[in-house]
Amino acid sequence: xxxxxxxxxxxxxxxxxxxxxxxxxxxxxxxxxxxxxxxxxxxxxxxxxxxxxxxxxxxxxxxxxxxxxxxxxxxxxxxxxxxxxxxxxxxxxxxxxxxxxxxxxxxxxxxxxxxxxxxxxxxxxxxxxxxxxxxxxxxxxxxxxxxxxxxxxxxxxxxxxxxxxxxxxxxxxxxxxxxxxxxxxxxxxxxxxxxxxxxxxxxxxxxxxxxxxxxxxxxxxxxxxxxxxxxxxxxxxxxxxxxxxxxxxxxxxxxxxxxxxxxxxxxxxxxxxxxxxxxxxxxxxxxxxxxxxxxxxxxxxxxxxxxxxxxxxxxxxxxxxxxxxxxxxxxxxxxxxxxxxxxxxxxxxxxxxxxxxxxxxxxxxxxxxxxxxxxxxxxxxxxxxxxxxxxxxxxxxxxxxxxxxxxxxxxxxxxxxxxxxxxxxxxxxxxxxxxxxxxxxxxxxxxxxxxxxxxx
Numbered sequence: 136x137x138x139x140x141x142x143x144x145x146x147x148x149x150x151x152x153x154x155x156x157x158x159x160x161x162x163x164x165x166x167x168x169x170x171x172x173x174x175x176x177x178x179x180x181x182x183x184x185x186x187x188x189x190x191x192x193x194x195x196x197x198x199x200x201x202x203x204x205x206x207x208x209x210x211x212x213x214x215x216x217x218x219x220x221x222x223x224x225x226x227x228x229x230x231x232x233x234x235x236x237x238x239x240x241x242x243x244x245x246x247x248x249x250x251x252x253x254x255x256x257x258x259x260x261x262x263x264x265x266x267x268x269x270x271x272x273x274x275x276x277x278x279x280x281x282x283x284x285x286x287x288x289x290x291x292x293x294x295x296x297x298x299x300x301x302x303x304x305x306x307x308x309x310x311x312x313x314x315x316x317x318x319x320x321x322x323x324x325x326x327x328x329x330x331x332x333x334x335x336x337x338x339x340x341x342x343x344x345x346x347x348x349x350x351x352x353x354x355x356x357x358x359x360x361x362x363x364x365x366x367x368x369x370x371x372x373x374x375x376x377x378x379x380x381x382x383x384x385x386x387x388x389x390x391x392x393x394x395x396x397x398x399x400x401x402x403x404x405x406x407x408x409x410x411x412x413x414x415x416x417x418x419x420x421x422x423x424x425x426x427x428x429x430x431x432x433x434x435x436x437x438x439x440x441x442x443x444x445x446x447x448x449x450x451x452x453x454x455x456x457x458x459x460x461x462x463x464x465x466x467x468x469x470x471x472x473x474x475x476x477x478x479x480x481x482x483x484x485x486x487x488x489x490x491x492x493x494x495x496x497x498x499x500x501x502x503x504x505x506x507x508x509x510x511x512x513x514x515x516x517x518x519x520x521x522x523x524x525x526x527x528x529x530x531x532x533x534x535x536x537x538x539x540x541x542x543x544x545x546x547x548x549x550x551x552x553x554x555x556x557x558x559x560x561x562x563x564x565x566x567x568x569x570x571x572x573x574x575x576x577x578x579x580x581x582x583x584x585x586x587x588x589x590x591x
Contacts, residue, residue, distance in 0.1 A: 136191065139201040142169055144301060144328060147201055152191065159187040165204045179203040179327060181233040182294040182306040182336070197291070199346040203303045205327045233292045233309065238277075239360045241312035242380050276361045278377070279353035280435040281342035287377075287391070287436060289343040290353060292316065296326040298333025302349075306336060313357045354432040358382065359391070368393050369421060379433065383423030394420075395436050402437065402445055405566055409456060415449030455550065455568060463497040464490035497551050548577050561588055 136154050139147035142165060150164055158178050166173035178185040180202045185194050196202065279290035296304040297319070306324040315321045316338040326333045340355040341347045362378045370393035379394050381387045389397065397420050401407055407415050410427055417434075419426035428434075434445055450470065451461060459472040462482040469487030473480045479500050482490045492498060496505035544553035547563075549570035554563055561574040561584065573584040 136196075136198055138191065138196060139199060140165055140204050141201060142204050143206060144203075144303070154192055156191055157187065158185045158189050158191065158194070161191065161202075162187070162204070169206075171206055175206055177205050177207060177327065179205060179303055179305060181292075182304060182309070182324065183233075184305055197343070201302075201349070203301075203327070205303060207327055233294060236292065236309060238310065238313050238316065238357075239363070241314065242358065242360065242382070242386070277340060277343075278356045278359040279340045279342055280356060280432045281344065281353050283351070284342060284344060285439060287356065287359065288353075290340045290355065291343045292338060293341055294324075294336050294338050296324075296328065296331060296333040297335040297337040299326060299328050299331040300337075301326070301328045301331070303327040303331075304333070304336055310338065316355070317357065354430070356433055357430060358428065358433060362388070370397070381419035381421075381423065381426050382428070383419040383421070383426035385419075385421070385423060387419050387421050387423065389420055391436065398434055398437050398445075399441060402441060402448070405448060407445070407448065407452075409449070409452040411456070415445065415452060451567075460494070460497075460550075462487050462490055463492055464488050495551060496546065545574065545577060548572050548579070 136152060136156075138150050138152060138161070140150050140161070141147050148168075150161065152161060152164070159173070161178060162173035162176045166176060180194060180196060180200070185202075277290035277292055278287055280286075281288045293302060294304055294306060295302045304324045304326045306322060308322060310316050310322060319337065320335060322336045322338075323334045324336050339352050341351065342353050358379050358381070359377060360380065362374065362376055365374050366378065366388045367374050368378070368390040369387050370389055373390060375390035375392070377391050378388045379391060381389070398417065401417055407417055408427060409415055413427050413429050414431055416427045416429070416431060418424075418428075435442055437445060454461065454470045454472070457472065458475075459470055460480070462469045462471060464482065464487070467482060467488040467490065469482055471480060471482060471487075473494060478494045480492055480494045482488050482492075491500045493500050493505060498505070544555045546552065547554050547565040547568060547570055549572070550565060550568040552565060552567045554565055556563065556574050562571065562580055563574050564571050571580040572578060573580055573588075575588055576584055578584070
């Protein structure tokens, strides 16, 4: 196997070793290259120092992994490291390995009635032993969205010093929940970079499907995990290997295929929820309260094109939330935030088309009541604008469409977007701003409308 070795923060040098080679053999190779005694070297990987007797495979080093080999300076930092090693040696080294962590329990509550009960630490060993005999997976896998792969992939957790950004930090303890990983300042350690006194850990994720460089990081999808408990999907009821667990009180489980369909359907209906803190998100598919997905990269499951639509709709919702609007000119749609109290709005020529329109009815700017724009302006020969016959024929569709919209739609009283009624009751809901109003009265839907003319 090939391992990239960075000696005292130098450039990575490829070292080829047998797969069953030990950490001590790696120190021998690096020591001979650098002219130092192997026993003086320390090998650091994934937040811990690797012991001489451990094999490279036993340390979960994937092919073409990068390890740090350091020659620590003498002094207080070495004394601190020895104390840290003694603490890790008390039977916790294996559990604290970042490559073997299982953080899924922090997303699965013991009070959940929709999932198998997650065992306490005291009973975990018995359960894992029984599951191993039955061939059931007991260790969850990290998942990320990889921009290079453009898909959801298995991930690997890594750590670095928050001060110097080097992966030479030896952790005082491994993370035990997702908050330890996602929230800064919860876990500390000792940085072995020469001259750095940083002690705060910074966790990040990488894609495990291909070799990665130091800056090739991915976004952690903490709600996606391996279905180690064989919980059925709430939509299709199948038991799938990879699932997403909503952060509702019931921790409902949905397979990734059904989650993709759920996101696509809600996107087509513009039923995503705009939250001032979370952003443009979705709740649990069952409709549970307080279940919005906080890491929006989960919606990358939509694919590149549909995720672009998701971003566009999210930007539009955010714009409307702050009192803005979009240019109504065909093919433009630039976002504008006009001053309050002004009916005349001009689209920014640097961002859009320069179209000047009425803020109330979204038509070409006019003086007087907005109803006046429903009557097409008369045209005469004095304008000097000649329309060819062929162009006139092509323009009939646009004119017919405009008249049809005037006859078959009414503008939303809140955002002025044309809304079509295609049967049913008089209770309307705008697809853009979600305002609920009466088709006949064009006022917010109320009890009088419900009693007098719900059905016309």
